[in-house]
Structures are given as C-alpha cells and as structure tokens.
Amino acid sequence: MAGEPAEVWLVVGLGNPGPSYAGDRHNVGYLVTDVLADRMGASFRAHKSGRADVVEGRLTLPGTPGPRVVLVRARTYMNESGGPVKQLAAFYKVPTERIVAVHDELDIPFDTMRVKLGGGDNGHNGLRSLRGALGTGDFYRVRVGIGRPPGRQDVSDFVLSSYTSAEQKTLPLQVTTAADAVESLLTDGLERTQARFNT
Numbered sequence: 355m356a357g358e359p360a361e362v363w364l365v366v367g368l369g370n371p372g373p374s375y376a377g378d379r380h381n382v383g384y385l386v387t388d389v390l391a392d393r394m395g396a397s398f399r400a401h402k403s404g405r406a407d408v409v410e411g412r413l414t415l416p417g418t419p420g421p422r423v424v425l426v427r428a429r430t431y432m433n434e435s436g437g438p439v440k441q442l443a444a445f446y447k448v449p450t451e452r453i454v455a456v457h458d459e460l461d462i463p464f465d466t467m468r469v470k471l472g473g474g475d476n477g478h479n480g481l482r483s484l485r486g487a488l489g490t491g492d493f494y495r496v497r498v499g500i501g502r503p504p505g506r507q508d509v510s511d512f513v514l515s516s517y518t519s520a521e522q523k524t525l526p527l528q529v530t531t532a533a534d535a536v537e538s539l540l541t542d543g544l545e546r547t548q549a550r551f552n553t
Contacts, residue, residue: 363540364448365390366426366439368457368480370514379500380432380513382529383456383480386498387425389533398427403445405429405438413537421540424448433479436487443488453493454536455484458513462499465524468552469496469535471544477509494539498532 367387368380375381391398391409398407407427413420424446428435443453457480462468472492475481485491503512517525531551538547 362422362424362446362448362452364424364426364439364443364446364453365536365540366428366435366453366455366484368432368435368455369427370432371427371429375514377516378514379458379517382458382498382500382532384427385525385529386456386496386532386536387427389529390423390536391425393533393537394423394425398425401442401445403438403441406442408442413540415537415541420537423540433483435480436483436485439484440487450488450490450493453484453488454496454539455481455493456496456498456532456536457481458500459497460500460502460509460513462497462501464499464501464521465528466499467497467528467532467535468499469494469539469544469547471495494544496532496535496539498528 365387367383369375369384370381393414394409394411396409396411398409401408406429409425412422426439426442428438430438457478461476471494473495474491475485503509535547535551538550
C-alpha cells in the first residue's frame with residue numbers, strides 16, 4: 355500500500371473479541387466487516403502490531419478498482435479499541451477523516467441505520483475509546499440500529515445479549531445493507547450515502 359497513503363481508508367468494526375461475544379448485539383460491527391472481507395475475497399489475519407486483525411485490499415466494484423481499504427478489528431475489548439486503531443492509523447498513514455467506525459446504536463430501531471460524520475459517543479464505550487485515542491470525534495460512523503432494551507432490562511446486559519429469533523431472521527439483510535453503506539460512503543461520499551441509507 356506504499357506510495358498512495360492518502361487513498362487508504364480504515365474501516366473499523368467495533369466489537370469484543372472471542373467466541374463468547376460473537377453473537378451479541380454489541381458485535382454487529384464485526385459482522386459487517388465479515389461481509390466486506392468476504393466481498394474482498396480475503397480473511398482477517400493478525401497485524402504485526404499484535405493488537406488487531408486486519409484485511410488489506412481494495413473494494414471490488416463493477417468495472418472499476420475500488421478504493422484501498424484496511425478492515426480492522428481490535429483484539430482488545432470494546433472499551434480499549436481506540437489504542438489499536440490509533441496505532442493502525444499511524445501505520446497506514448490514514449487521517450481521521452478517512453476512518454469509518456461501524457457500530458451498534460441503541461437510539462436507532464433494529465433494522466434501520468444511519469451514516470454520519472462526527473458527533474459524541476452517546477455512552478458507547480467503543481466510540482468513547484476511539485475519540486479519546488484519536489483526540490477527535492471527526493470520523494465517519496455507520497450506526498447499525500439495535501433499539502432500546504425492553505422493559506427494565508439493563509442496557510449493558512442488552513447489548514451483550516444475543517438477538518431474538520425474530521431479529522436473527524432479519525439480521526443478515528441488515529448487516530448486508532450496512533456493508534453496502536460502507537462501500538457507498540467510500541465511493542459516493544456522505545451526502546449520497548445518507549440519502550440512500552438513512553432510513
């Protein structure tokens with residue numbers, strides 16, 4: 355990837371590592387990066403920093419080579435994901451405005467999503483860690499709706515629980531749509547992506 359560092363995007367799937375967290379709502383960012391890796395025909399591998407798994411390559415777009423992308427999953431827990439992301443941004447010479455965080459969002463109903471640039475962390479530990487490490491919140495976010503917990507269920511219990519059986523039927527389409535939104539953001543820009551995907 356040397357020679358054209360300005361072209362590279364960092365797409366960060368936020369989540370917690372390990373099989374015990376794999377199906378949690380909090381890990382939807384991992385699912386989206388799985389779809390993108392599959393589309394790129396590659397698998398996650400350990401980065402030499404030892405703090406993240408990455409996929410390097412280009413998005414595959416019809417008839418044209420897509421932008422250069424590094425898909426990232428930190429090997430740390432969600433609340434410590436900022437450090438590895440900052441390290442990788444420096445390694446690949448990616449400015450903050452070319453970082454995309456894909457994450458679960460409580461304030462958006464399940465099966466909807468929003469794409470935006472910048473903002474606060476809204477109590478999301480992964481976003482808080484990213485903002486703290488990068489020194490700014492001015493990165494893109496693909497916010498995948500999970501909705502609010504039912505009744506009086508604790509928020510932390512809710513995000514660390516599995517989707518309902520009804521949600522699991524719709525989840526693959528939601529994840530695919532979020533991956534489409536990432537591709538659109540990198541190729542068509544924010545405004546066109548928001549018009550298409552901010553349902």
